[in-house]
Amino acid sequence: MIDRWPSPGKLNLFLYITGQRKDGYHNLQTLFQFLDYGDEMTFAVDQQNHISLLNNIANVACEENLIFCAAQRLKARAIADQRCQETVGVSIGIEKKLPMGGGLGGGSSNAATTLIALNRLWGLNYSMPQLAELGLTLGADVPIFVHGYAALAEGIGEQLTPVAPPEKWYLVAHPGVSIPTPTLFKDPELTRNTRVRSVEQLMHSPWSNDCEAIARKRFRKVDELLNWLLEYAPSRLTGTGACVFAEFDSEAAARQVLTLTPPWMTCFVAKGANMSLLHRQLSE
Ligand SMILES: C[C@](O)(CO)[C@H](O)COP(=O)(O)OP(=O)(O)OC[C@H]1O[C@@H](n2ccc(N)nc2=O)[C@H](O)[C@@H]1O
């Protein structure tokens, strides 16, 4: 039987860098909200002892694909914990809609969907916190996708406090350049000393992204894109970019601006969701 599972994108509605750890990772205060838009995944489980991917992702080798890594790590853990047999296998399909390396968390979301779907389909019975902990070893954003609720993330993204920001409509735009996360975090001019604030302070202050100034300075297309969108609506960078988003109170207003976008912008309209599509499916 083939099971279909959503793998939604996310936005960082704000992102502040509050310091750097000894291992080089940055401490953040960032607000995650999901999009009602993302990739679609299929899972066909079997007893053939093999994890296979049905689609290639451009420039990502199978062993580096976060979907494969998530499935393999979950299986190894479950065998060690005697929760499944060596023979469990799965064929996984993916229809990519989220731009890669865009700050929309596509790879992390794919990994989280894989962990949650296989936990259910292989009958492993791990709790969400256990899956989130396993997910953190794959990427800093995997835990938020496993938890599936809008949250303030602190530490490197693993300390989550649920919050419920307004579910606005967004015009999400890709400038056609990609910004590797490590490149941005290594930039000597990056702001790394924003003061730590309480949830209440953060939720009631104007929102911004500490990565935006560097992304604009180093990547001309990001600067052009933001200048264009800011003529129509409040707009910001998500994550470490390169995608940006403009926020609107209605779908009609977002779609109106979409009709005006020049051809070099790749855009879509989506609604913010405080519960991810993945968790909506789990609760059905
Ligand atoms: C900044 C965010 O985009 C916010 O959503 C994410 O936390 C980044 O998550 P990600 O792309 O899954 O990043 P990872 O694959 O964990 O890390 C990529 C690289 O970015 C840098 N990195 C990442 C997260 C973080 N809090 N501090 C960092 O300095 C590290 O050099 C790391 O080697």
Ligand SMILES: Nc1ncnc2c1ncn2[C@@H]1O[C@H](COP(=O)(O)OP(=O)(O)OP(=O)(O)O)[C@@H](O)[C@H]1O
């Ligand atoms: N299944 C996957 N989907 C997308 N990218 C993947 C996947 N597996 C591995 N990758 C690698 O991860 C990189 C980052 O992809 P992703 O789409 O998660 O970036 P992102 O949206 O910038 O994420 P973040 O907001 O977490 O920084 C890709 O450039 C690719 O090399």
